[in-house]
Amino acid sequence: MALAVVVGAGAGAGSVVFRWCITTFTRLLSGHADYAASAxxxxxxxPWLGPYFLLLAPVIGGLLYGPLVHRFAKEARGHGVPEVMLAVAQRGGRISPKVAVVKTLASALTIGSGGSVGREGPIVQIGSALGSTLGRVAKVGEGRMRLLVACGAAGGIAATFNAPLAGVFFAMELILGTFSAEAFGATVLASVTASVIGRAAFGNAAFLRLPAFRVEHLAQYGLVALLGVVAAAVGVGFSRFLYLVEDACDWLWRGPEWLRPAVGGLVLGLVLLVLPEMYGVGYPVLQEATAGGYAVGFVLLLLGGKMLATSLTIGIGGSGGVFAPSLFIGAMLGSAYGIAVHRLLPGAAGPVGAYALVGMGAVFAGAARAPITAVVILFELTGEYSIILPLMLAIVLATASSRLxxxxxxxxxxxxxxxIDLEGPALGARIGAQxxxxxxxxxxxxxxxxxxxTDAADLLSLSxxxxLPVLDEAGDYVGVVTAQAVAEALAEQPEGAPxxxxxxxxxxxxxxxxxxxxxxxxALLSTGGTGMPVLEPAHGRPVGWLSxxxxxxxLHTPAQRRRSLPRRPNA
Structure with missing residues (x-):
């Protein structure tokens, strides 16, 4: 728990430094604290360049962060969260400490020079690297190492977005992939510590300010449910388009990797010249859309533009997250949807901003399938509780639709x-592929x-x-009965026990x-007894036993057995 507090403090301090770097590089390369607010x-x-400086800013940024990433930490390229998930699932939580430094500089340069990515992926990777480094210094076991990595991720999210609960659930739902009392306690400590530091530096203001929203007509639930299904398709489409553009960039580029961000920055600069609202993270534009400040046609243009700009930024080798872009895309989708239904059903639709908020959560849930995180973070980012029921409905439907x-x-x-399959064996592992x-x-x-x-107890004791597996009268597989369950039932008889x-x-x-x-x-680790039945894939009948x-x-493969045999002396 003490280590969790230290990791949280480090993640909070890292978040402050990271955001300062973003602001500094944005001022240097665009002349504004947030260029999207003055698109x-x-x-x-x-000033003599006018808006055409947008063609040069991504190139200059690429010339700076391209060699940095290529030389010192190639894993700092991209959006960061998958690398942390891989480290926790298959590498015992081990992350190189230099990732924290390289990721901070590379992501800040990417965003500051116009890269249309988010800051949550980098801060997750930065906080996780800090947690992993502290774990190595303290010489903790792999289980605690993974937990400290999750604490770093939770602290980074909490401090960056002023969302301590969302940091906890992000770490447990996406990084650890499991919930436990120990993990919850440790990540809460890290998240609270980081939040205190973040609020001291950035204040405690809500991320978005929305109009009051009340469900005054049952039709609104139906409209929100439909938006959740549409948002799932958009979230999945964003995922596919992102990697389609990355594949295209891989196929087109034939030069050295360190130069790729600078050359690709020319293409990104053209996109920014046409649609300067795509510069950086784009929170001011998102705020304006939730307030209903744009026409529906322009909102849809922003949606498509964000998909293209984010995909290009990642494809050319930029460093940044996809969480904030998914929120942006969801806000544009929800805003366009809200404007449309407001025109069709002016008396029952409700405010446009409410649909923008629902779209934000639903698109993220459709892309990342983290429904708890989506609900909690949208509540914390906005401070708007009145929309929680429609938001939950849309997010659950988006998650289910995405899974389909x-x-x-x-x-x-x-x-x-x-x-790489996170549920499968690590590459080169001796066990798991068979x-x-x-x-x-x-x-x-x-x-x-x-x-x-009584008879079952005797048979179980001899087995x-x-x-043991249990079959019904027709010979169909029913389940498994354990010796513990039989012993407990016998102890309860005759008072209505089975x-x-x-x-x-x-x-x-x-x-x-x-x-x-x-x-x-x-599955084997979660079962009672010493094993479980292995089922036939087609009909579900038990055909073997896995213990x-x-x-x-x-582990003792034939090749290893051959190596263990004594060598025959030479003739």
């Missing part, structure tokens, strides 16, 4: 394109569902497994014979 204006440092459309999120898709069918044992004799508890094992059988997480062992291990011992035996 189309000239640069005070070179694709198996990957905007974060995991980047890793899968590199051949199928369960190659390591499973013979299926122990199943128990009929009508077996009495040596601590658990009499047959079929009443105690519970199906564990499904493991099939064609599944990679690495995926099956997650902890059989999984461990998979």
């Amino acid at each position: 189309g204006a000239s640069n005070g440092h070179v 459309l694709t198996r990957d999120t905007i974060y995991t898709l980047k890793l899968r394109r590199r051949g 199928q369960v069918s190659t390591v499973m044992e013979v299926l122990p004799s199943p128990l009929p569902a009508a077996t009495g508890l 040596g497994h601590g658990a 009499r047959f094992v079929g009443q105690l059988a519970e199906p564990p997480a499904s493991v099939t014979a064609d599944q990679p062992l690495a995926q099956a291990l997650h 902890h011992q059989s999984a461990l035996r998979a």
